[in-house]
Amino acid sequence: PALDSIKGIPDFEAVARRHMNVSDYSYYRTGAAGEFAYRRSLEIFDQVKLRPRTLVDVTNISLNTTIFGHEFSAPFFIAPAARAGLTHPRAELNLAEAAGAGNILYAPSLGSTKRIEEIAAVAAPGQVMFHQLYVSRNKTKFASDVKRIEAAGFKGIFVTVDNPIHGARTRESRYGWPSTTDSDPKFTWESYQELRNMTSLPVIPKGIQSVEDALLAVKCGAPGIYLSNHGARQLDTSQSPLEIAIEIYENAPEVFKETFVFADGGVRYGTDVLKLLALGVKAVGLGRPFMYSNLFGRQGVEHLIDILKEEIALDAANLGVAELKQLDTRWLNFGRLSAY
Numbered sequence: 001p002a003l004d005s006i007k008g009i010p011d012f013e014a015v016a017r018r019h020m021n022v023s024d025y026s027y028y029r030t031g032a033a034g035e036f037a038y039r040r041s042l043e044i045f046d047q048v049k050l051r052p053r054t055l056v057d058v059t060n061i062s063l064n065t066t067i068f069g070h071e072f073s074a075p076f077f078i079a080p081a082a083r084a085g086l087t088h089p090r091a092e093l094n095l096a097e098a099a100g101a102g103n104i105l106y107a108p109s110l111g112s113t114k115r116i117e118e119i120a121a122v123a124a125p126g127q128v129m130f131h132q133l134y135v136s137r138n139k140t141k142f143a144s145d146v147k148r149i150e151a152a153g154f155k156g157i158f159v160t161v162d163n164p165i166h167g168a169r170t171r172e173s174r175y176g177w178p179s180t181t182d183s184d185p186k187f188t189w190e191s192y193q194e195l196r197n198m199t200s201l202p203v204i205p206k207g208i209q210s211v212e213d214a215l216l217a218v219k220c221g222a223p224g225i226y227l228s229n230h231g232a233r234q235l236d237t238s239q240s241p242l243e244i245a246i247e248i249y250e251n252a253p254e255v256f257k258e259t260f261v262f263a264d265g266g267v268r269y270g271t272d273v274l275k276l277l278a279l280g281v282k283a284v285g286l287g288r289p290f291m292y293s294n295l296f297g298r299q300g301v302e303h304l305i306d307i308l309k310e311e312i313a314l315d316a317a318n319l320g321v322a323e324l325k326q327l328d329t330r331w332l333n334f335g336r337l338s339a340y
């Protein structure tokens with residue numbers, strides 16, 4: 001299909017389902033077990049309703065967002081996802097270049113098809129990227145991964161903490177995808193502090209799923225936290241990031257002031273992004289949609305970025321919000337969704 005027939009982010013998945021082979025598609029699409037958490041991560045957004053304000057001057061909407069002192073053009077980013085090579089031979093290079101052209105953040109996965117240094121090499125002048133890190137059992141490899149990320153010029157590390165062991169991924173396992181992981185199941189908050197001492201880069205735990213862990217991260221002085229259930233690929237029936245954000249908002253709202261909060265999971269529309277921002281999240285990631293968009297190569301990735309920027313701008317105007325930082329929970333009605 002022609003790229004200009006893609007009008008909304010879910011359209012990319014429809015194309016992927018038809019055009020990828022079933023094994024590769026299943027790897028991208030899989031959730032854990034019965035995929036209840038996967039489905040809920042999409043559907044839950046509809047349960048939070050928006051409360052627009054009227055008669056507000058919305059002539060100029062700015063989506064500009066600062067992340068750790070770096071300026072970006074939008075509050076969303078490309079979440080780390082492994083094996084971009086399944087859709088395109090240029091794999092992560094397209095994602096990095098499109099993020100540079102659109103001035104959004106990209107954080108490649110340690111499980112990328114391309115090498116860390118190859119991805120860094122296509123960065124535009126001044127382009128800021130973060131990098132994801134898995135905790136390897138092999139401590140020599142682990143230290144070397146950290147050094148390579150730093151040496152290649154990445155500006156932050158998302159260390160994945162929701163993957164002590166591979167999830168029970170029924171869908172992908174039907175096609176023989178490896179079910180083992182190199183992640184160290186002994187990694188603790190103490191190890192997290194040791195990791196921070198190994199690098200000058202900010203290290204952000206990715207996969208925080210409860211108010212307890214959010215508070216522990218703040219107590220450890222984490223410069224940021226990343227609310228995520230790994231795209232519902234790890235533990236079925238775990239909470240969607242929207243629910244995690246509500247849990248934190250209701251029980252320890254200060255977390256959103258004391259540390260920089262990232263989140264991802266099930267984000268497919270401009271309104272999804274705005275709901276997370278209203279709860280106090282500062283930057284919102286998308287995983288699968290960007291992987292599917294790479295079927296069209298770099299242009300496809302850029303098209304997704306344009307669609308989402310456009311939707312956020314239209315939605316913000318209709319909400320009566322000219323500046324995203326004005327958003328707070330007064331724009332939401334999440335009445336029945338009270339968590340925990």
Ligand code: FNR
Nearest residue numbers: 028079080081082109160230231265266286287288
């Ligand atoms: C992922 N995700 C992921 N996370 C991570 O920390 N390291 C990784 O290597 C991967 N790999 C990966 C591969 C694929 C194919 C997917 C779909 C996801 C999880 C990812 O960062 C993110 O949390 C979710 O994808 C967000 O959910 P959505 O946007 O896919 O619904």
